[in-house]
Amino acid sequence: MCRSHPTALFLLGFCSLLLLGISAHKPLKNSEIKEPAMVLIPGGAFKMGSNDSPDSKPIHKVFVRAFYLATKEVTNAEFVEFLNSIQTEIRNGEDVFFKGQQIYDLICDGFCSDWEAEIYLQDGRFKVRTGQEHHPVTLVSWYGATAYAKWLSKRTGKPYRLPTEEEWEYAAGGGSAHQKWAGTNNSGKKLSQYANLCDQACAVKNWRYQILNDGYAYTAPVGSFKPNKFGLYDMTGNAHEWCNSRYYGSYIIPDHPSQKPEDISYVFRGGSWINKPTDVLTSSRFSAEPEYCTTVVGFRLAKNK
Ligand SMILES: [Ca+2]
Numbered sequence: 116m117c118r119s120h121p122t123a124l125f126l127l128g129f130c131s132l133l134l135l136g137i138s139a140h141k142p143l144k145n146s147e148i149k150e151p152a153m154v155l156i157p158g159g160a161f162k163m164g165s166n167d168s169p170d171s172k173p174i175h176k177v178f179v180r181a182f183y184l185a186t187k188e189v190t191n192a193e194f195v196e197f198l199n200s201i202q203t204e205i206r207n208g209e210d211v212f213f214k215g216q217q218i219y220d221l222i223c224d225g226f227c228s229d230w231e232a233e234i235y236l237q238d239g240r241f242k243v244r245t246g247q248e249h250h251p252v253t254l255v256s257w258y259g260a261t262a263y264a265k266w267l268s269k270r271t272g273k274p275y276r277l278p279t280e281e282e283w284e285y286a287a288g289g290g291s292a293h294q295k296w297a298g299t300n301n302s303g304k305k306l307s308q309y310a311n312l313c314d315q316a317c318a319v320k321n322w323r324y325q326i327l328n329d330g331y332a333y334t335a336p337v338g339s340f341k342p343n344k345f346g347l348y349d350m351t352g353n354a355h356e357w358c359n360s361r362y363y364g365s366y367i368i369p370d371h372p373s374q375k376p377e378d379i380s381y382v383f384r385g386g387s388w389i390n391k392p393t394d395v396l397t398s399s400r401f402s403a404e405p406e407y408c409t410t411v412v413g414f415r416l417a418k419n420k
Pocket residue numbers: 311312313314316317329330331332333388
């Protein structure tokens with residue numbers, strides 16, 4: 116398979132190119148365009164970061180302007196509508212490309228644990244496995260998440276985008292409250308009211324955190340748990356969420372001109388169904404190359420006020 120990973124990029128050249136054109140279909144009427152439910156996150160200041168990991172240091176004051184954030188992660192059903200509306204190429208039978216960039220992977224990569232593909236191709240159309248329609252889309256790259264935002268923006272005339280990691284952390288933690296997990300500071304049983312993490316039912320047996328009991332082995336339908344104070348669901352857990360921010364190893368250096376283009380990686384936040392609580396604080400940072408696709412990373416949309 117053509118895995119999107121630095122070590123695998125070399126192998127990409129050896130993958131046979133099976134180009135399968137999926138043609139664009141008739142445009143939808145405005146009344147048929149579904150837009151995400153969003154909440155207005157009020158502007159304000161907060162202390163970003165934590166001392167829990169090196170890349171979250173130093174804690175520093177950040178002011179975030181008011182913006183809109185989707186209450187839920189983008190679902191498989193929503194993403195499939197996008198895939199069926201654009202001209203994609205399928206390479207190596209599984210890697211979905213759009214405008215030369217890998218946006219999706221039809222086959223599980225990375226953290227699988229018997230994961231079954233949730234989106235598949237049949238008769239030239241992308242479809243969602245029955246029952247998985249309202250689960251968060253994963254196996255989507257940063258390129259795929261940003262392409263989706265551009266596609267929806269073009270359809271609606273509204274400037275959808277990914278949140279920055281400052282916006283994401285501010286919104287997840289409930290603003291200046293800066294809660295450790297979205298909705299609570301409690302790492303015990305109560306956390307399972309708010310988040311789908313690697314609980315006692317988790318598919319990754321060795322990583323199970325027995326005190327948690329959210330009931331989901333993999334992802335859960337979006338919005339299955341309690342929202343945080345802003346009305347946002349699944350900011351902690353379910354699927355990590357791509358942000359529109361480049362990743363650097365700490366907050367000390369705001370820019371890094373010496374970084375080579377091939378080293379570019381983007382931030383994702385929030386943790387997923389494979390994580391234990393202490394690894395996925397609202398301040399915890401993760402990153403990968405923009406073409407990286409895995410079963411634990413999805414996204415949600417933001418929009419300027
Ligand atoms: Ca779980």
